[in-house]
Amino acid sequence: MVGMRDVARRAGVSLSTVSLAVNGTGYVADETRERIEAAMAELDYVPNDLARSLSQGRTNLVGVTIPTIAHPFFAQLTAAIQGRLHKAGLRVMLCSTADQDRGEAEYIDMLRRHTMDGIIIGSHTSRPPAYWQSIGRPIVAFDRYLGDGIPSVCSDHETGGHLAAQRFIDTGVRHVVEIGGPRSQFHDLAATAGTAADTTFPTVRYHRTFERDLAEAGIRCDYITVEHVSDLDLFEQTAEEAFRRFPDADAIIAPDLAAAHCVRLAIARGRRIPDDLQIIAYDGTPVTALAGRRITTVRQDIDAIADRLASAMTAAMGERRSGPDGDTAGLVPVALVPGETTR
Structure with a gap:
């Protein structure tokens, strides 16, 4: 295996000079640097980035x-x-x-x-x-x-919750189905606002704000859980559950993938969007395009x-x-x- 010593011998310089040139840790004359680079090319020498990083106290x-x-x-x-x-x-x-x-x-x-x-x-x-x-x-x-x-x-999830709730309130919906992750992970649902625990899982602010705004407006809201975000099939299954359990709902808010499935299922069932059913996606990734039409989204700036x-x-x-x-x-x-x- 070719090492720095081999490069030094081929270039006719000291080992420390090769080290300075390779690691960029000191001055090396242009002519000397050219000889070193030529020797490295002839010997097909590849610097050990990990060793170099460790010698500098970091791995990058x-x-x-x-x-x-x-x-x-x-x-x-x-x-x-x-x-x-x-x-x-x-x-x-x-x-x-x-x-x-x-x-x-x-x-x-x-x-x-x-x-x-x-x-x-x-x-x-x-x-x-x-x-x-x-x-x-x-x-x-x-x-x-x-x-x-x-x-x-x-993200400013509290504002996200306000934006989604206000859109539904302004358009006069009566019953919203909310699709989201396991509420067991929302450590701070019952926490006192303003405490450190209140920010354990900031996404909860979106759900809590959204639900509070709807409740104050007298709008019914039911929650359906996507148990594991890693199982993409669950997003379609929860979309189907929303239509099965709450056929009278006139609004749905869901993560992008579930929202796209909801649009597809609504069209298959003859539901007119937005006249019969309104859908808002939360995240705003390109996956909403799977719905086949533009969906209103609360977009996080990735x-x-x-x-x-x-x-x-x-x-x-x-x-x-x-x-x-x-x-x-x-x-x-x-x-x-x-x-x-x-x-």
Whole structure:
């Protein structure tokens, strides 16, 4: 195996000079650098990036945990995060927790052993804040609260809930079916507003705000659960359940994939959209196109989320010894994008 010593002998320079040229850690004259590069090409020498990174005290590797890459939202978000971190000179190691029983634990172990520089937690976790705070390494949370001092990035779900509810209120609906994830994961449904626990799982703010606004307007709302976001068949099954259990409902709000199935099922049943049934999708990914028509959506800005996550991670990595303050956390605006579900 060709090493730096071989390159040094071929170029007629010292080993330390080759190291300076390869690692970019010091001045090397242009003529000397050209000889070194020529020797590397002749010997087909490939620098060991991992060894170089470790010698500099970092791996330039960031872990990202998400529930699953099968889900359109997480697939698109993962691609956006990877692109942003790549621009910052960082590589991504992805963990889909739906496919790995010990995924989160293994990644945290790698973080503790300094074989990765930081981790973005975007998967569900039931570990207490004290666990995350004890790690003492760069951690950034997506759409969840892990503990004081740990940056968190999420969409402004409270505004998202208001936008969706107001659209239904303005158009005079009477009975809404709401499709969403397991409420057992919404740790803060009964929490007192304003406390730390109130932000354990920020997506709950969308559901809570939406339901409260409808209740104040005297509009009935029934909830149907998608038990596992990694099983895409469940989105179609819950859409079918909505029509079976609540045939009189005149409005549905659901994640993109379930909303697209609802449009398809409504048309098959002769329901006119939006005259007989209104549908709003929450997320705004391209998967809504599967409905065959434009759907009104509450759109999360995935590019902005990825930007904030990458910025928070690079900031946390720069402060790894003392730990981030948490002020890099932020809300990303959401927007109501009108489709054909309004009167």
